[in-house]
Amino acid sequence: MCKSEKMVGISRRGFLQAGSLAAAAVASNGLLGRVAWGAEAPGAAPLAEFGYGDVILASDLHESQLWTTHDVLMALSEDSLLKPFRQMSGMPAPGEDLGGWYQYNPDYDHLKNFDAGFAPGCTFGQWVSALARVYAITGDETTREKVLRLNRLYAQTIAGDFYEKSRFPAYTYDKLLLGLLDSHTYVKDPQALAILEQTTNTALPHLPGHAVEHDVMWRPDKDPHDVSWTWDESYTNPENMFLAYQRGAGRRYYDLGLAYLHDKIWFDPLSRNENVLNGRHAYSYVNSLNSAMMAYMVAGSEKHLRAAKNAFAMVQEQSFATGGWGPDELLRAPGSSDVYDSLTKTHHSFETPCGSYAHFKLTRYLLRVTRDARYGDSMERMMYNTVLGAKPLQENGENFYYADCNFNGKRVYKEAHWACCSGTLPQVAADYRINTYFRGPQAVYANLYLPSTLRWTENGVALSLTQEGEYPYEDHVAFTVTSSLPTELTINFRIPSWAEGASVFVNGKQQKGLAVPGQFAAIRREWKTGDRVELELPLKVRLETIDSQHPDTVALLRGPLVLMAVKQKQEGPVPRVTREQLLAAKRVSERQWQVSSANGPVTMLPFTSMGDLPYTTYVKVG
Structure with missing residues (x-):
């Protein structure tokens, strides 16, 4: 490699010239298209991570995954x-x-x-x-x-x-x-x-x-x-x-x-926005994009930043509604029907702990560099619909490997023990903390909405930000500030792209025009103990197609959650419903919904509540 050409003396100006900011239009039938990626990054230095000990989580689901894996490793x-x-x-x-x-x-x-x-x-x-x-x-x-x-x-x-x-x-x-x-x-x-x-x-x-x-x-x-x-x-x-x-x-x-650095046949064409994903091993090549991000963050290579951004957008184009990608551990050709075909041809839809670990790192790097809130949306979707629903690591090495998006899906352990996903799951479980908040100069970014407390020091002032709520099952998220002295800084709150009609309140007063879907809502003020920020993130239901070639194969989403249809038996027929019936899904308990169909009611659950029930991620609409 020629360092003078690729790595030395490179300015950070204009490293994201290409790409559209626009989200795909919402069709009149309630379907959402794919999001176009490519926000311009500001010229500022990347956001910093907080330390692992700076964040205390109070989410039973996240904490259980951490301590279950930790107990196995310690033993x-x-x-x-x-x-x-x-x-x-x-x-x-x-x-x-x-x-x-x-x-x-x-x-x-x-x-x-x-x-x-x-x-x-x-x-x-x-x-x-x-x-x-x-x-x-x-x-x-x-x-x-x-x-x-x-x-x-x-x-x-x-x-x-x-x-x-x-x-x-x-x-x-x-x-x-x-x-x-x-x-x-x-x-x-x-x-x-x-x-x-x-x-x-x-x-x-x-x-x-x-x-x-x-x-x-x-x-x-x-x-x-x-x-x-x-x-x-x-x-x-x-x-x-x-x-x-x-x-x-x-x-x-x-x-x-x-x-x-894998430049000639991987990063170089990706930096030119040439799609060379087809046929490559999914987890490892997506994971390699983190090397491109580090080439930017450590060596200043704008080419590698472009490659990572472009490739991430390409992966999004062939992702399941869950955020997962790579059926049978292979990336696919653009415009092909491979992802749709996988709904009947394989149960190996997404290499879950490994894939989510790579995805979390990549979206974390990209968010830190670009401050584009939609990378946080992607991280959140992946978390709730894949790895957070992984079956727990067992003492004998049984581990959850593949999330199954097949029409005849089920959560099962991999046949082999101590596979690669037994290595990444413990790392994923620890990293929920460093994915939740980020910091900039006199600024904090709240990225994931999890019951938690962030503690840090800003110019000698001890602060904490405590987050409460039942999100993603309820619309409301609340933050309370504690500060040893009144201090001025900006606190930024991610407004998900799907959260049309979102609102932000500071000490009970609504902040007009602040809650823009797909952006961070920035609130700069002098903060003091007891100040309170409340978010209302309307969890409306919507449909997403598997791809443009199969508009009648859809997933039902509510906020970041994919609601999956429970089947009477694994090999039974795929529920067939209308779009109107899906969009009229009725909540029957805290984490369960019901959809009417010609063959009777269909129970809809998030992946984290599926247990050992047979299910399908996608249904057919008529």
Whole structure:
């Protein structure tokens, strides 16, 4: 790569020249079209994240997901966690195999038993990362001590043989890198960066040196007929390499980030708004867009920002109403009927914890850079309709992997244990906090509406913002300010794009013209203890089509929630209703709606309330 052309001395002016701001028109029959993405970013520096410990959540659903995953990780045997590293490095390896993806199987054959031994040790770094984030949330010393022990035990196993024997050397290195960075940042492990250097020095000779496409063989000593040796994901590595540089690990990580940017056949065409998504592995290529965002945020590359923004818009065009994407883990051609076809052809609609983790990071970066509230809308939709409804991680490694948008859908565990989604789910559960609020100079942005309290200091003044309400089931959200001294700042509140007729009140007085759908409502004033902001976000029902080619296949939404139709049996007929019947859905309890049909009433539930019932995300209208 030519640094002078792509990375050095680049101005941030005009990095979002292309793109429409307009939302698609609302048709007279009540259908909403897709949103066009491409808001101009302000010239200001990106918004900052608050710390994990700055936000206290009071949402039982979110907290349950965090503590369920944390309990599982804390209970795992350390010998079992280190076993594949020790085995592959030729060391004594006491303890029981965890099994599933995590175990080492020197005779692994994906054609005979795909899952057992598929990616040994691949989630170790993610689990260390999640534990470090929980320590940042709680200050729990038992959690910190586990992180320190795991890092030191892992350091004893570092050997090139591990990477040589792994089908995923770049993937696993990437996760180990992040686990050590989070140990350094949140646990203050004094040895983390030294262990990272040892890891990097050992791993690099076994990595390709640059981004290699998924499904391309780059290891000449491996069986060319065994395609499982081509599934590594080196093109996702720059995000955490740039992050390592940003967090003080050294200039080499900046240079590595540049070297692994997947420019020629991925970021370059995307920056020109050329759609090259078709056929690519969905989660990993969407996740690679976070590397493009870090190339902008750390190295100033406007090209990579354009690539990420354009690609995100392309992914939105082929997303389900839930926010999920990538049926059968593949991105699709623009204008194709592939997403619609998947409603009958697969139950593997969206790789949920991994996909949502990538999506949350990407929308978080984009929101921070552009201040476009619609990225928050997308994050919220993904949260409520996919990962927040994931079945809990089990002690034996059973994990929820695919959200199912099939006409004959059901929530089930993946057949294999300790798959990749067991690594990302704990990270997702910790990250709800850093997705909820952001900060700028003398400014706070409320992005997600969750019962919570944000605590921070502004120019020496201690402040808190406490959020209450039953959103997304009720229209009303309330915020109360506490401040050690009266202080002037701007508090911004996301007004969702669908919230027509929204209103904002400050201390009981309505603020006229402030609540514009798809924007942040900015309130600047001198705040003092007891000041109260109330939002009314009308949760009107609406319909969204699966695509423009199949206007009679629709999902019913209310605010950010997709209301899914419960079926009498999984293989039963898809409910057939009219548009008018769907739009007249009647609420029969706090989290249950009912729709009339020619065959009797149809129960409609959000994904988080579905339990083990059979359902369909989409219905047919006539």
